[in-house]
Amino acid sequence: MTSPVRPLPQKTIGVLGGMSDAATADYYRLINARLNAHHGGWDNAEVIVVSVNFGNIQHFVRNGLWDEARAYLAEKVDRLEGARxxxxxxxxxxxxxxxxxxxxxxxxxxxxxxxxxxxxxRAAGLRRVALLGTAPTMCSAEMARRYAEKFGVEVMAPAEADIAAVDRIIFDELVRSDIRPSSRAEYLRVIDALRAAGAEGVILGCTEICLLIGQGDLPGFPVFDTTALHVEAAVDYALGRMPAA
Structure with a gap:
């Protein structure tokens, strides 16, 4: 078997992270694991991570300071692009x-x-799914519109009180890798309510939720983990299997 050319030619994946560090660590680990599964041996990914201060992010999000958030993150994207x-x-x-x-x-x-x-x-043939995430994500008209217009998928947000509960658990627990059985039970209760209202599956629409629940907690009910799916897409792009948007 012919050895590959060294250094191995690869595309570099840029990760804008730190929102939170728990999710970013998962991205880094999963990207490397998937590339190693493809290449074998000792090979994995070439990754540049620009990790931001989550204290700044939570301040912007909780106070609705989206212009300030955009300016802050634009400079971080500059750093990724500067790393080519x-x-x-x-x-x-x-x-x-x-x-x-x-x-x-x-x-x-x-x-x-x-x-x-x-x-x-869409590949699973579903048209109406629940969306869990932070309050801004669950209430996002932009997110809902992208799912609807590009994929024909209607997303369902929880009831107002449940939005507050799901959001609190993310910000007060999951971003700190604080995993509580009581919070898992609360998320499953919220999902049951959405399922009863007609949801055909659920999107784990925050990159920390996979730390708390997964498909194993909901047998027979499709779970779409945005962290795993996003990582898979990044790896596919790096391998030349798919275009970016």
Whole structure:
């Protein structure tokens, strides 16, 4: 067997992370694991991570300071582009609100987190799914519109009180890798309510939710983990299997 040329030619994946560090660590680990599964041996991914201060992000989000968030993250994207990454992924659903418009003005390829998720839902033949995430994500008209217009998928948000509960658990627990059985039970209760209202599956629309629940907690009910699907899309791009948006 012929040995590959060294250094192995690869595309570099740029991760805009730190929102939170728990999710970013998962992105880094999963990207490397998937590339190693493809290449074998000791090979994995070439990754550049620009990790932001989550204290700044939570301040912007909780106070609705989206212009300030955009300016802050635009400078971080500058750093990724300065490192000459081949593609950018933003390791958070919530901040796509500002990162997607930033990337729309750039030439660097960008993989929107909705796109691999919406494609997976459509491939499963589903049309109406629950969406869990931070309050801005669950209430996002932009997210709902992208799922609907690109993939024909209607997303359902929880009731108002449940939105507050889901959001609180993310910000007060999951971003700190604080995993509580009581919070798992609360998320499953919220999902049961959405299922009773007609949801055919559920999107784990925050990149930390996979730390708390997964498909094993909901047998027979499709779960779409945005973290895993986004990572898979990034790896496919790096391997030349798919274009970015």
């Amino acid at each position: 990454v081949d593609v950018v992924v933003c390791a958070t659903n919530t901040m796509h609100r500002v990162v997607a418009p930033i990337m729309a003005e750039r030439s660097t390829p960008f993989i929107h987190i909705v796109d691999p998720t919406g494609a997976a839902i």
